Amino acid sequence: xxxxxxxxxxxxxxxxxxxxxxxxxxxxxxxxxxxxxxxxxxxxxxxxxxxxxxxxxxxxxxxxxxxxxxxxxxxxxxxxxxxxxxxxxxxxxxxxxxxxxxxxxxxxxxxxxxxxxxxxxxxxxxxxxxxxxxxxxxxxxxxxxxxxxxxxxxxxxxxxxxxxxxxxxxxxxxxxxxxxxxxxxxxxxxxxxxxxxxxxxxxxxxxxxxxxxxxxxxxxxxxxxxxxxxxxxxxxxxxxxxxxxxxxxxxxxxxxxxxxxxxxxxxxxxxxxxxxxxxxxxxxxxxxxxxxxxxxxxxxxxxxxxxxxxxxxxxxxxxxxxxxxxxxxxxxxxxxxxxxxxxxxxxxxxxxxxxxxxxxxxxxxxxxxxxxxxxxxxxxxxxxxxxxxxxxxxxxxxxxxxxxxxxxxxxxxxxxxxxxxxxxxxxxxxxxxxxxxxxxxxxxxxxxxxxxxxxxxxxxxxxxxxxxxxxxxxxxxxxxxxxxxxxxxxxxxxxxxxxxxxxxxxxx
Numbered sequence: 021x022x023x024x025x026x027x028x029x030x031x032x033x034x035x036x037x038x039x040x041x042x043x044x045x046x047x048x049x050x051x052x053x054x055x056x057x058x059x060x061x062x063x064x065x066x067x068x069x070x071x072x073x074x075x076x077x078x079x080x081x082x083x084x085x086x087x088x089x090x091x092x093x094x095x096x097x098x099x100x101x102x103x104x105x106x107x108x109x110x111x112x113x114x115x116x117x118x119x120x121x122x123x124x125x126x127x128x129x130x131x132x133x134x135x136x137x138x139x140x141x142x143x144x145x146x147x148x149x150x151x152x153x154x155x156x157x158x159x160x161x162x163x164x165x166x167x168x169x170x171x172x173x174x175x176x177x178x179x180x181x182x183x184x185x186x187x188x189x190x191x192x193x194x195x196x197x198x199x200x201x202x203x204x205x206x207x208x209x210x211x212x213x214x215x216x217x218x219x220x221x222x223x224x225x226x227x228x229x230x231x232x233x234x235x236x237x238x239x240x241x242x243x244x245x246x247x248x249x250x251x252x253x254x255x256x257x258x259x260x261x262x263x264x265x266x267x268x269x270x271x272x273x274x275x276x277x278x279x280x281x282x283x284x285x286x287x288x289x290x291x292x293x294x295x296x297x298x299x300x301x302x303x304x305x306x307x308x309x310x311x312x313x314x315x316x317x318x319x320x321x322x323x324x325x326x327x328x329x330x331x332x333x334x335x336x337x338x339x340x341x342x343x344x345x346x347x348x349x350x351x352x353x354x355x356x357x358x359x360x361x362x363x364x365x366x367x368x369x370x371x372x373x374x375x376x377x378x379x380x381x382x383x384x385x386x387x388x389x390x391x392x393x394x395x396x397x398x399x400x401x402x403x404x405x406x407x408x409x410x411x412x413x414x415x416x417x418x419x420x421x422x423x424x425x426x427x428x429x430x431x432x433x434x435x436x437x438x439x440x441x442x443x444x445x446x447x448x449x450x451x452x453x454x455x456x457x458x459x460x461x462x463x464x465x466x467x468x469x470x471x472x473x474x475x476x477x478x479x480x481x482x483x484x485x486x487x488x489x490x491x492x493x494x495x496x497x498x499x500x501x502x503x504x505x506x507x508x509x510x511x512x513x514x515x516x517x518x519x520x521x522x523x524x525x526x527x528x
Contacts, residue, residue: 051187056280059203060349062194069272070141071200072279074149075207076263077136081153082160083256085118087249090160092241097169103237105226108165110238112158112218119154126150138268141200148204152211159214165221174221182217186210251389258396262419265403266412278412280349281359292370295326300376307380312438315377320447323371325502327451332492334367335462339469340484347477362416369424371451372431377438387433395426450502457501461491 060068089111096107125132130146142149162182166175186207193206222229263282267275299322306315337344341364342357349356378384399422406414465487472480 051183065276066273069276081122088252089114089245092245105229106232110241115157119157122153123150155211159211162214162218262415269407280353280356303376304380315438324451331458335458339466340481343477343480359416369427374431374434377434461488
């Protein structure tokens with residue numbers, strides 16, 4: 021092996037790696053939430069809407085142009101660690117070439133932004149946006165590569181460090197200049213920093229990695245990534261489509277309200293992602309052994325345990341969401357609370373956990389693709405008339421309804437594949453009890469909240485949290501519902517000791 025073997029870190033236990041990866045993602049998500057909370061206090065509503073438009077476009081353009089090629093690192097590097105430098109260079113080469121497309125288009129035809137957003141606000145910023153997309157694609161490996169290499173230390177440091185640098189640079193820009201242009205320039209500088217870190221890390225792990233190019237390996241990597249990327253394009257565009265329609269129909273000022281209403285809850289996405297990853301491995305093994313009954317039972321058990329976390333969070337957000345939006349984003353964004361109440365409904369449909377089954381049974385991928393295409397066409401045709409008659413609330417309802425429809429149809433196809441029957445609903449008995457307990461705690465919390473003055477935001481939110489916990493946690497523990505053992509003193513102490521031991525081992 022080449023000289024890079026001297027710096028290859030010892031592979032940590034999977035639990036330690038998962039803990040630090042989850043920790044870094046949580047910190048990243050919290051930082052990304054903190055930045056908008058600052059921005060809405062320093063920018064007008066219209067300026068914040070233009071800011072959201074600009075970064076909506078760069079996010080969509082980056083994901084579409086990437087075509088999932090960056091994610092191929094997670095497939096090829098674990099299988100061929102000795103070719104890690106070559107795999108990384110192939111991705112870097114593709115991203116650099118593909119990144120030129122949006123840069124050239126925006127440089128010579130900035131009017132494309134007017135076509136998308138029906139405003140001229142972004143046209144003077146077209147070149148900067150194209151440059152940002154190019155640099156983002158080029159530097160995107162700075163977070164993915166250490167994770168693919170199972171390099172826990174650098175993965176944690178680079179993920180948290182690059183996001184922290186981004187927040188600091190953009191916060192400084194808005195504090196000093198109060199303009200959208202300054203924020204884009206700060207993002208460009210941040211991506212230049214990320215590119216420098218990526219080159220340093222690649223050269224550290226794989227000296228002279230740029231000399232390891234092979235056309236055959238490059239084609240093999242593209243052949244793997246592009247089919248998945250084609251499906252991913254549909255998902256990316258469908259996910260952002262309602263944002264483009266609302267922005268183009270109602271303008272930056274109203275779009276700022278709509279964008280805040282789609283506030284992402286990082287804790288929920290992290291829990292769901294962790295469950296899906298673990299369940300996918302388990303379901304794949306059971307599928308190879310044709311143990312469909314065990315797949316049904318395993319999925320039901322995972323869904324029930326997930327509901328013990330997701331349902332309380334959903335109910336708390338439903339009750340306290342209005343006060344949270346006003347507290348975090350100021351009174352100006354109070355209309356966003358209605359949008360938020362609609363969008364969090366998607367949390368109720370995360371319990372199907374059909375994705376692991378779809379990944380295990382190849383024929384389901386074509387069915388899911390057909391469902392996505394149908395829903396995309398339906399959403400595209402419905403958004404304009406719905407916004408015309410019902411405004412942004414109609415857009416949110418339609419977007420959420422179509423996503424729910426997609427999840428239900430996918431779950432139905434997955435259930436049919438594993439021969440699920442009506443009798444299997446008995447496996448979800450504990451989930452139904454959690455639903456009833458959550459509903460009771462939520463109703464009690466809502467009643468208490470309404471006795472407190474709307475002007476006292478923090479007391480209202482605190483009262484909801486305390487009342488909900490008092491009514492939910494003791495019955496949950498004494499009824500021995502799935503996940504109750506996590507609340508035991510012994511389990512908490514064991515978890516803390518394990519994490520501290522992992523931290524000492526990683527540091528060493």
